[in-house]
Amino acid sequence: MAKLIIGIHGLANKPKKGILTDYWQSAIAEGLEKNCGIRHSAFEFHLVYWADLMYKHQLHGDHAFTFDKLYNGEPYVAADPNALKRYEDSWKDSVRAFAFDLVGSSVDKMKEHFGIDAVADRVLGRVLKDLVFYYDPKRKIRNRKDPVAADVHLSDDYEANDKGIKVKDDLVLNDYHKPGKQEQRNHHKSYGYLRTPEVSEHIRAFLELG
Numbered sequence: 001m002a003k004l005i006i007g008i009h010g011l012a013n014k015p016k017k018g019i020l021t022d023y024w025q026s027a028i029a030e031g032l033e034k035n036c037g038i039r040h041s042a043f044e045f046h047l048v049y050w051a052d053l054m055y056k057h058q059l060h061g062d063h064a065f066t067f068d069k070l071y072n073g074e075p076y077v078a079a080d081p082n083a084l085k086r087y088e089d090s091w092k093d094s095v096r097a098f099a100f101d102l103v104g105s106s107v108d109k110m111k112e113h114f115g116i117d118a119v120a121d122r123v124l125g126r127v128l129k130d131l132v133f134y135y136d137p138k139r140k141i142r143n144r145k146d147p148v149a150a151d152v153h154l155s156d157d158y159e160a161n162d163k164g165i166k167v168k169d170d171l172v173l174n175d176y177h178k179p180g181k182q183e184q185r186n187h188h189k190s191y192g193y194l195r196t197p198e199v200s201e202h203i204r205a206f207l208e209l210g
Contacts, residue, residue, distance in 0.1 A: 006046050172193065
């Protein structure tokens with residue numbers, strides 16, 4: 001049976017489906033080549049696209065209209081040389097984990113108050129009614145500087161599901177920055193996550209490549 005990679009984007013507005021699909025596939029292929037030495041990788045990829053259900057108009061890349069609020073200033077760009085590195089634990093990890101154990105409930109209450117999870121659940125419920133049968137949300141990949149991934153240690157917050165699958169925390173270094181502007185980094189960008197060494201290795205193992 002052929003292996004299928006399914007990508008699901010987040011809440012923010014996105015470029016059109018075809019463009020975003022190309023971006024994600026390029027980031028995955030880049031990671032496999034640079035981290036695993038697998039060139040010209042062939043894999044089946046499907047993007048669950050729902051930005052058109054949330055926004056009337058999608059992001060564009062017309063450089064003549066960079067002032068437009070719909071201009072996509074963060075397209076996929078290849079990583080800088082030697083930028084893709086594995087995350088290494090430090091003593092700060094234990095300190096931060098302890099701190100978020102104390103405030104984790106406050107973060108959850110904030111998400112509940114603003115309805116962040118509820119909005120995503122409603123829309124995705126319409127797009128993928130049978131999501132539970134083929135999507136495993138139990139592996140959490142996060143960058144410490146990602147403003148959205150405030151609490152990067154979730155393995156102790158959830159019990160295993162009925163299939164025995166349990167959350168495993170994987171910390172990574174998301175290298176993404178705007179084209180030509182290394183100082184303007186976005187540690188939440190999907191392209192950066194998809195090409196990290198840790199994610200590349202999971203994809204390689206899943207596809208049984210190399």
